[in-house]
Amino acid sequence: MSKAKLLVCIIEKEDRLEEVLEALLEQGITGASILDARGMFEYMADEIPLFAGFRALVQGSNPTNKIILSVVPDKDTLRLAMDTIQSVYGDFSLPNTGIMFSLDIGDSRGLSF
């Protein structure tokens, strides 16, 4: 198995994305994909008519989230990336902030490390 790790970071405060990416770049983490996403409740309230009445439940939360996917070469770089994100974004244990986790990488193609 590769030593590489996949970092998955979902941030709800998307106005902080720029700062997060700049901080990662500053630390030498240069590869990441950014995806637009919507939370389950936001999606259901907006797209499934039966649940439209629950729109008020998700008022105040951002209508869209951002997902950062980054493959890093090893666990030390992963730790650096997570610490860096948390240092600029804030505490993920607070409500309506987001989540961050990692996955081991198995077989891969196209990775340069």
Next chain:
Amino acid sequence: MKLDLFIQKEHIRFRFDAADKTDFFKKMVKDIVSVYPDFEEERLLELFYLREETMSTGIGNGIAIPHVMYEKCKNHEIFVYRLAKAIDFAALDKKPVELVFAMIGAPSPSNIVNLQILAKLALMMKHPDFLDTLLAAENRDSLYEALIRYE
């Protein structure tokens, strides 16, 4: 989740008469208040109307699932109305509505149980065979049996 926790046979109305959607809601709320006298008829009606203003709860195929959170409701109540005559409900598929599941939920911070019940009902109504069984039920007992048998 099985619905037998929330559906009581005594809360199923068969051949319920309503001239139109407005008439239905008025009669439905009156009926619910007759079961729960501490519920306020006007407030409940207002809540159901407000929800319908957001978007019709007529989900299609002759089914409507109007639902509200009501501060005086302590549990999650479902009343079932098999209409004597199908009525226009401004449903998404424009088909008249024959069967109504009215849900009154107890407000909670996440409303998770209310959402679970709604999702369960919506999923149930996506099965054509089950829907046929419900609409073909000839009395309250068979409608109830069909509903609680569904896994």
